[in-house]
Amino acid sequence: MPSAYFPHVEAQKAALRRTLRQRRAALTLPYRREASLSIMQRASSGKLLRRGRRVAVYVSMASEISTWPLILKALQAGCLVYLPVVPRRGRLMHFVRYDHTSAWQRDHYGIPFPVHEETCRPQDLDVAFVPLLGFDAELARLGQGGGYYDTTFRFRRLRQKWKKPRLVGLAYDCQEVAGLPVASWDLCLDEVITETRQLRARIAD
Template identity: 35%
Template sequence: MNLSTDPKIKPSGQQPNFKVQLRRQMRKRRRSLTAQQQQQNSLGLLKTIRNLNSFRNSDHLALYLPNDGEIDPQQIIKLCWALGKKCYLPVLHPIRHNRLWFVEYTPQTRLHKNIYRILEPSLIKAPRRPAWAIDLVLLPLVAFDAEGGRLGMGGGYYDRTFAFKQGWKKGSGTKLIGLAHDLQKVARLKTESWDIPLEGVASEERFYRAVR
């Protein structure tokens, strides 16, 4: 069921807690997927991403390790390693609140859980790369629409980290693509002024190119 037709949820702008309800329902929906469905979606996502020019032309990519039912990009990470591309994982900035560092991720990287119980690399002697120097960022989403609207967890980590892209010409510099299960798509999401625009959203089904 698409949430846009759910009588319990009204469109954004008519109900103050719309995003809270949407996050709750979408997280529940993606957690309900079986291990087999998650694996199938991960392979489908790999097929979607590997056909994108933005992936083929990128040498430095930031990804994430799945949590809370997020679509799993680890097949993409393995492909990057095989192709000689460098991968980076987000790490909570130790000083600046709600911002991220990006640390190189290899098969030998040691991981630990952060305050959100999400695995991230240790910062000890870890090679980092500035956000502006990453070619392509593949980030998780809670919900999205077909035009590039997105809903994250609400912490604003990616928006603050990539705030330097505000006002940039679309397609220039670091590119951001959201990753999600296709079942996380809704009819329409309101775009906030602080939202950093995406190139699009990739799911196991297809790539939705942003038009906003």
């Protein structure tokens, strides 16, 4: 059900998005670079980047955390790296392999994606690093509002035990808020990695 059925929730989200975009944009370029390296190191020091794992990463845009250090580290670790492709119709994304043979195209939003014969279903991923505008201590996620990630990984909400793929949000510390307004279809994360810490769900999968 679209969030328009809950106008108070949508209004709160819209106000938060404006505030959080401003916070993120105010960070200096040197700070962003150091933060992206710190996040890559935290992700690689745990068990997320294992050889042979199917790992999804997104191509960062504008003031988002740069994901290129993480992408390169995942490739170096022997992971199979996939990047999302946003469809022209609907909100269900698919994931395309990225390696040294990949060519590049841009989608209708101008976001680059690799051209490769190998794809991966969302259900077959082991780890998915996802973008966000905001998060809270309960690991609720505030996205851009397009609903692509909520739709693509909605099957996760129906699972009680098996939690594949592990959903990991990437963000700056300044993107944390005291509490996010959430709806039943909103994506909840297993983990959030910032430049200074890792927050994990209380119940491990």
